[in-house]
Amino acid sequence: MLKVGVIGTGHIGRIHSTVYRGDPLAQLVAVCDVIRDKADAFAQQFGARAYYSVEEMLKNEPLDLVSVTTAGPENGGHHYEPVMQALAAGVGVLCEKPLSNDIALAREMVQTAREKGRYFGVNLNHRFVPLAARAKGWVEEGRLGELCFANMALWIANRNDSAPYFHLRALHPHSIDVMRYFCGDVVRVQAFFKKASHRQIWSNASINLQFANGMVGHLTGSYDMTTRHPFERCEVAGTAARFVLENVYERLTLYPHDSDETIVVSNSIMGGTASFQETFKNRIHRFLEQVEARVPPAEIDGSGREALAAQEVIEAAIRSFESGQVVEVPAIAG
Numbered sequence: 063m064l065k066v067g068v069i070g071t072g073h074i075g076r077i078h079s080t081v082y083r084g085d086p087l088a089q090l091v092a093v094c095d096v097i098r099d100k101a102d103a104f105a106q107q108f109g110a111r112a113y114y115s116v117e118e119m120l121k122n123e124p125l126d127l128v129s130v131t132t133a134g135p136e137n138g139g140h141h142y143e144p145v146m147q148a149l150a151a152g153v154g155v156l157c158e159k160p161l162s163n164d165i166a167l168a169r170e171m172v173q174t175a176r177e178k179g180r181y182f183g184v185n186l187n188h189r190f191v192p193l194a195a196r197a198k199g200w201v202e203e204g205r206l207g208e209l210c211f212a213n214m215a216l217w218i219a220n221r222n223d224s225a226p227y228f229h230l231r232a233l234h235p236h237s238i239d240v241m242r243y244f245c246g247d248v249v250r251v252q253a254f255f256k257k258a259s260h261r262q263i264w265s266n267a268s269i270n271l272q273f274a275n276g277m278v279g280h281l282t283g284s285y286d287m288t289t290r291h292p293f294e295r296c297e298v299a300g301t302a303a304r305f306v307l308e309n310v311y312e313r314l315t316l317y318p319h320d321s322d323e324t325i326v327v328s329n330s331i332m333g334g335t336a337s338f339q340e341t342f343k344n345r346i347h348r349f350l351e352q353v354e355a356r357v358p359p360a361e362i363d364g365s366g367r368e369a370l371a372a373q374e375v376i377e378a379a380i381r382s383f384e385s386g387q388v389v390e391v392p393a394i395a396g
């Protein structure tokens with residue numbers, strides 16, 4: 063059983079802690095927050111020891127893994143320090159997205175994990191659902207034929223107006239990751255953004271993407287919508303068929319070009335994905351499973367490297383919007 067700590071006891075730290083408590087592969091032994099009352103309340107709720115500094119926790123607890131569920135500027139500005147502390151102490155990390163609001167720090171985190179040979183996963187939870195795995199199987203089996211285009215949409219309501227590119231950096235690690243999961247690396251982007259008139263930030267985005275395999279793609283994103291109605295959709299099309307994955311885990315449809323019949327895979331109400339929180343459960347369990355099985359750190363699903371690749375696409379989109387140019391996405395070192 064893997065000994066786990068959770069750093070950052072906010073809303074998302076509570077979801078991670080609840081998942082660890084219920085997973086047979088994990089034992090949640092410690093929780094940490096710089097706000098003492100929050101750490102104490104978590105410790106009581108989850109039957110773990112409370113710490114108020116990451117250093118103290120790492121010194122006193124023989125941990126295998128930590129979840130870093132801090133937030134900070136653009137929801138990622140506080141991740142760097144605890145991630146680097148844990149990696150230096152020989153502890154594997156599952157970090158929340160975005161890796162950082164600063165791409166240079168995100169690169170450093172991924173490089174450090176690689177050099178030290180540590181487990182470094184990221185909570186790219188949207189793709190850790192059975193329907194996405196089924197669709198990925200269709201791609202790998204060649205059911206779609208030669209891959210041609212992809213269309214992605216992800217929008218929610220988020221009124222936070224704290225930084226011009228908050229919407230891009232905080233939300234779209236998920237949408238770009240889902241596109242990369244099916245279509246591979248992105249090599250070039252071109253972006254337009256819109257600020258809703260009541261907002262201070264670029265709360266809407268339209269991004270064109272070109273993939274290394276020659277596919278073309280598009281992402282529509284927004285913080286001005288709602289999750290009351292379907293909020294995520296991924297369509298991938300090839301020369302033989304096209305699939306549409308609706309609302310993360312609700313419904314997957316395959317449209318073969320040579321038939322009037324479609325294949326529909328619906329989320330089962332009996333034993334299917336019960337709520338969005340289950341995407342966390344699936345993702346965290348996969349991380350625990352791969353660490354327990356000693357899968358080489360570079361080969362884990364939803365790795366820091368994959369999260370960095372998505373973050374590089376977002377930063378390239380920001381540069382494209384600012385310059386009015388098509389921008390090359392840098393390849394990930396190592």
Ligand SMILES: NC(=O)c1ccc[n+]([C@@H]2O[C@H](COP(=O)([O-])OP(=O)(O)OC[C@H]3O[C@@H](n4cnc5c(N)ncnc54)[C@H](O)[C@@H]3O)[C@@H](O)[C@H]2O)c1
Nearest residue numbers: 070071072073074075094095096131132133137140158159
């Ligand atoms: N994967 C998803 O679907 C999803 C959804 C929403 C949010 N998130 C991500 O989850 C993360 C956390 O979000 P939240 O809303 O729970 O944040 P939050 O601000 O509510 O909680 C973060 C906590 O971390 C603590 N903290 C900060 N620095 C610390 C440090 N060095 N040591 C110990 N504690 C520290 C803060 O005191 C705070 O209590 C963000 O990165 C966000 O982007 C992910």
